[in-house]
Amino acid sequence: xxxxxxxxxxxxxxxxxxxxxxxxxxxxxxxxxxxxxxxxxxxxxxxxxxxxxxxxxxxxxxxxxxxxxxxxxxxxxxxxxxxxxxxxxxxxxxxxxxxxxxxxxxxxxxxxxxxxxxxxxxxxxxxxxxxxxxxxxxxxxxxxxxxxxxxxxxxxxxxxxxxxxxxxxxxxxxxxxxxxxxxxxxxxxxxxxxxxxxxxxxxxxxxxxxxxxxxxxxxxxxxxxxxxxxxxxxxxxxxxxxxxxxxxxxxxxxxxxxxxxxxxxxxxxxxxxxxxxxxxxxxxxxxxxxxxxxxxxxxxxxxxxxxxxxxxxxxxxxxxxxxxxxxxxxxxxxxxxxxxxxxxxxxxxxxxxxxxxxxxxxxxxxxxxxxxxxxxxxxxxxxxxxxxxxxxxxxxxxxxxxxxxxxxxxxxxxxxxxxxxxx
Amino acid sequence: xxxxxxxxxxxxxxxxxxxxxxxxxxxxxxxxxxxxxxxxxxxxxxxxxxxxxxxxxxxxxxxxxxxxxxxxxxxxxxxxxx
Numbered sequence: 001x002x003x004x005x006x007x008x009x010x011x012x013x014x015x016x017x018x019x020x021x022x023x024x025x026x027x028x029x030x031x032x033x034x035x036x037x038x039x040x041x042x043x044x045x046x047x048x049x050x051x052x053x054x055x056x057x058x059x060x061x062x063x064x065x066x067x068x069x070x071x072x073x074x075x076x077x078x079x080x081x082x083x084x085x086x087x088x089x090x091x092x093x094x095x096x097x098x099x100x101x102x103x104x105x106x107x108x109x110x111x112x113x114x115x116x117x118x119x120x121x122x123x124x125x126x127x128x129x130x131x132x133x134x135x136x137x138x139x140x141x142x143x144x145x146x147x148x149x150x151x152x153x154x155x156x157x158x159x160x161x162x163x164x165x166x167x168x169x170x171x172x173x174x175x176x177x178x179x180x181x182x183x184x185x186x187x188x189x190x191x192x193x194x195x196x197x198x199x200x201x202x203x204x205x206x207x208x209x210x211x212x213x214x215x216x217x218x219x220x221x222x223x224x225x226x227x228x229x230x231x232x233x234x235x236x237x238x239x240x241x242x243x244x245x246x247x248x249x250x251x252x253x254x255x256x257x258x259x260x261x262x263x264x265x266x267x268x269x270x271x272x273x274x275x276x277x278x279x280x281x282x283x284x285x286x287x288x289x290x291x292x293x294x295x296x297x298x299x300x301x302x303x304x305x306x307x308x309x310x311x312x313x314x315x316x317x318x319x320x321x322x323x324x325x326x327x328x329x330x331x332x333x334x335x336x337x338x339x340x341x342x343x344x345x346x347x348x349x350x351x352x353x354x355x356x357x358x359x360x361x362x363x364x365x366x367x368x369x370x371x372x373x374x375x376x377x378x379x380x381x382x383x384x385x386x387x388x389x390x391x392x393x394x395x396x397x398x399x400x401x402x403x404x405x406x407x408x409x410x411x412x413x414x415x416x417x418x419x420x421x422x423x
Numbered sequence: 424x425x426x427x428x429x430x431x432x433x434x435x436x437x438x439x440x441x442x443x444x445x446x447x448x449x450x451x452x453x454x455x456x457x458x459x460x461x462x463x464x465x466x467x468x469x470x471x472x473x474x475x476x477x478x479x480x481x482x483x484x485x486x487x488x489x490x491x492x493x494x495x496x497x498x499x500x501x502x503x504x505x
Binding site for chain 2: 065066067068070071134135137138139142
């Protein structure tokens, strides 16, 4: 049972995002180049310098039964919805064990968020101040703990091989998927449900990010605010939602006759060791992560045709990422169609690695790279580099064996690069 | 004015419906909160706090463990309400 270097494949996907309540409607929105960014209405946002965000297209309260929803932080609600979709998409029914295709002790769950149950914490503090001790919800701790989404997804599917929550700010979702790959590689599990979630659209996180000068203040034109690679970019737009995949050893997927989307080749990891919140300007850390990926997997740069970039629409970060890729890939970057899907979804922080993995998997599956919207005036350094940003409309990807990578970087200097290939 | 047992059970039924999603008609005197009504120990705290507010009664934590059934809770409230 125990083995190393087993091949890992994607057999299920699920998402609930600013573009749609499931993976299909999200993909449709991405391909159409639709922005999910909206003005934030309501008095509690009125005084903020940033009054835009990308809320989930479908409120989780409309999907989950009310008695369940009221015991879950919004981030766990998103995770559960995306996980249920991915689980069913993979062909599983009910909990592990009840479905004889997977035993509970061979199933894991790894779901991450960047800042956990922050809205629960803040809302319950309001309850404490306004209504007193007795009214603080007894569900507060399970709701605010960062492992809440992972634990709830684990309970939903009956995962007993291990339930984990790596936390690395905006790289959390990608790190969760990387961790899941290793669980399967090393033989700890045959199937792992993995992804990222976030729900932080609340005045306090917005005020805090805005005071870091990290967010776009383009309140006048919300749908144009997130504009990676454009000269006029002025920071990220906060999004919310979750993206989840079902990963499986190739042998397990084959044995049950599962539909396979693609192979997960592996991950490249590094840390900048530069600054708590600024990206290392030369892209040294990101380059190291890409190099580690190439050294530890059989990804062939010639096969690489698509990148779902981190590209949050910050002045420094977007450039550093491209520089790093050029440093490692050289001329091979020229045949990589680069999509900055945060131009449409906003930045889901710890959820980003989840929904962008779903987007990357679907890009390979449909052989179509989503556009980066709002690139009206391409950044001069990007133009000088010649990197191939997919602008305007979705672009067809080549026939044959093709590979794609998904980049996620987080405050703290965490760099995670995930690689996928058609089978 | 103090609530009658019937009013208390009806009130508890609404509270349990709100918290656990159990149909109000299923909340009967002989039903166990944990075994029949899907109210776990955390949700029981919510039921108690909601009942305290609704019936203007104090239910100390030490007494909560004795409230196994809807009937136990109704009797307690009937006896202790102002």
